[in-house]
Amino acid sequence: MNSNCEIEKFFNSDSLNDEFFTDIVEKKLKVSRETFKINLIIVSEATGKNENYASSVYRVKIKIKLNESQEIKNIDVILKVSIENSENDEYKVFPRERFVYEEILSNFEKIWFEKSGEKIQFGPQGLKFTTDPYEIIVLDDLKANGYVMLDRKVGLNVQQTKILLSKIAKFHSLSALRYQKEGILNELLNRSSAPMDVNSDYGKSFVRMFLELIKALERFGDCEIYVEKFKKFDTTTVFNSMNDDSPLKCSFRVLNHGDFWINNIMYKFVENEAVDVLLVDFQLCVWGSPWIDLFNILLTSIHDDFRTKYFDEFIEFYHQELSKALEIIGYEKHIPTLQEIYDDMMEKSLLAAMVPSYLMYIKFDGKDSVRLSETMSETDNEKLSQLYEEIYKCENTMKSIKLLLPFLNERGFLEFKKS
Numbered sequence: 001m002n003s004n005c006e007i008e009k010f011f012n013s014d015s016l017n018d019e020f021f022t023d024i025v026e027k028k029l030k031v032s033r034e035t036f037k038i039n040l041i042i043v044s045e046a047t048g049k050n051e052n053y054a055s056s057v058y059r060v061k062i063k064i065k066l067n068e069s070q071e072i073k074n075i076d077v078i079l080k081v082s083i084e085n086s087e088n089d090e091y092k093v094f095p096r097e098r099f100v101y102e103e104i105l106s107n108f109e110k111i112w113f114e115k116s117g118e119k120i121q122f123g124p125q126g127l128k129f130t131t132d133p134y135e136i137i138v139l140d141d142l143k144a145n146g147y148v149m150l151d152r153k154v155g156l157n158v159q160q161t162k163i164l165l166s167k168i169a170k171f172h173s174l175s176a177l178r179y180q181k182e183g184i185l186n187e188l189l190n191r192s193s194a195p196m197d198v199n200s201d202y203g204k205s206f207v208r209m210f211l212e213l214i215k216a217l218e219r220f221g222d223c224e225i226y227v228e229k230f231k232k233f234d235t236t237t238v239f240n241s242m243n244d245d246s247p248l249k250c251s252f253r254v255l256n257h258g259d260f261w262i263n264n265i266m267y268k269f270v271e272n273e274a275v276d277v278l279l280v281d282f283q284l285c286v287w288g289s290p291w292i293d294l295f296n297i298l299l300t301s302i303h304d305d306f307r308t309k310y311f312d313e314f315i316e317f318y319h320q321e322l323s324k325a326l327e328i329i330g331y332e333k334h335i336p337t338l339q340e341i342y343d344d345m346m347e348k349s350l351l352a353a354m355v356p357s358y359l360m361y362i363k364f365d366g367k368d369s370v371r372l373s374e375t376m377s378e379t380d381n382e383k384l385s386q387l388y389e390e391i392y393k394c395e396n397t398m399k400s401i402k403l404l405l406p407f408l409n410e411r412g413f414l415e416f417k418k419s
Contacts, residue, residue: 007056010081011043015134021062024138027127028075036064039072046078055094055283056081059141076144077127082135091196093283094135096188100282101126101137103185104255108174115329122171123279142278147266153365153396155303156262158310160274162317164265164297167277168257169321172290175255177329184287189255191245191286198239205376206357207235208384213357213401216392226405229414233353237416241350245288248344252336256292258284261362262301290341291348294318299355300362304400308407315341352413356401363401366394 010016021041022033029036040063047057062075082094105122112120128138150156156164178185187193197203214230217223247253257264257279264281267274286292298314299307319338326335361372370390378384392398408414 010056010134013133015130015136020128020130021060024077024128025062025064025075028077028140029073035068036066036073039063039065043079059143060138074144076141078124078139078141080137080139091194092188094131094137096285097281097283098126098129098137099186099188100285101139102129104282104285107178108171111174111177111329112170120170121276121278122167123282139280142266142280145268147268147276147278149266150262152262152301152362155301155307157303158306160267160277161298161302161306161310161314163267163274164277165314165318166321167279168260168293168297169318170325171257171279172254172293173322173325173329173331175287176252176326176333177331179253179255179287180331180333185255189285189287191243191288195243196239198236202376203239206239209375210235210238210354210357212385212388212392216388216398219392220398220402223402223405226409226414229409229416230353233416238350238354241348241354244348244351245286246347248289248336248340249347250334250336250340252334252340253287254290256286256288256290257282258286258292260293260296262297263362265301289344289348290318290322291345291351294345295348295351295355299352299404300359304403307404311407315345346412349411349413349415352408352411353416356404356408359401359404360391360394360397363397363399364391364394365396366391 018038021038025031025036025038026033040061042061042063044059045057046059058079058081060077060079062077064073064075065071066073080097101123105126108122109120112118124140124142126137126139128136130136150160184190198207210230210233214227217227217230259281260279264279266278266280268276268278294315298311302310302314316338319336319341323335364370364372367390370387372391374387375384375391378387405414
């Protein structure tokens with residue numbers, strides 16, 4: 001977690017000077033700096049407590065006056081900054097996200113338009129990138145364009161889920177086309193080149209998170225069958241499943257968003273119905289099976305009433321949208337069958353088994369004093385135990401986990417098979 005001292009140091013540095021903001025306005029409006037004057041810059045936090053963990057995110061409003069017309073304009077952008085985060089540095093999260101914004105999104109959008117005749121947008125436009133002394137990414141503020149983030153504690157309904165699956169199916173299809181012609185595009189997107197280490201701080205936090213889930217299930221008193229199954233899991237093997245970038249057995253491989261959950265998607269509504277959805281936060285993009293994304297979104301971010309009831313319908317819908325998109329763009333290799341998608345689901349079942357251990361980040365709606373990010377930073381063992389106990393007192397978290405466990409068990413996702 002970034003310290004207030006480091007954040008204050010960042011805002012008082014020369015990184016955010018007049019040149020920085022002038023450059024943003026030039027790129028956003030496609031005008032020269034001689035044509036406007038910056039009158040005011042307002043910076044505010046873009047995410048609430050317990051909503052974002054990997055970087056500091058700020059909403060910036062730049063008020064300008066056009067010299068010729070004297071018209072006042074507001075420029076709204078998002079500023080993402082990495083401040084003293086060694087884990088981010090190790091896993092190249094900012095360089096990876098920068099590459100996606102600079103080289104991937106606009107290219108995918110261009111290809112889709114050329115092949116289908118339809119305009120499409122996958123995420124915000126990247127406006128400015130810096131690396132020294134701070135890694136900064138400046139993006140369009142989607143909120144100013146009418147997009148909203150939905151409540152992680154509630155989850156998505158069926159219509160919202162399907163419009164999202166249609167969008168990610170197109171993203172996956174375009175990545176498969178690029179992979180068919182050019183390979184992995186950049187080593188930053190290759191998990192094998194920088195695998196996550198179970199002995200890293202993140203790895204140790206993950207193992208603790210998994211073990212704390214088991215302790216919480218033991219306290220529930222009616223989850224013995226799941227406790228018994230989870231205790232058979234080897235935590236190192238479970239953690240290493242996140243490094244599994246293998247394709248389907250038919251060799252089909254896609255570029256996954258990699259952190260595909262409700263806080264990284266934004267919707268536009270017309271008369272209370274979702275008409276578009278965009279993706280944000282591409283820091284963990286990685287090649288592999290589409291189940292990296294599918295398990296993540298379908299098991300963490302769908303309303304509890306629909307998550308398991310419509311699971312198979314969602315998979316069938318995704319497969320239909322993927323197949324249709326691959327045909328539209330002229331993908332020349334084998335298009336996976338629905339059965340091949342399901343077969344790979346079982347191959348990647350450890351990804352599903354992990355979900356209950358981090359549902360707390362999505363469903364927690366308990367005490368304001370609880371900071372979920374401290375599960376990744378607290379080093380005092382006693383304080384960490386107390387923190388987890390407080391987290392698992394949350395009824396919304398417990399309800400969601402207990403509703404999911406029978407489904408995971410029935411599907412065979414809790415049968416540990418050491419590779």
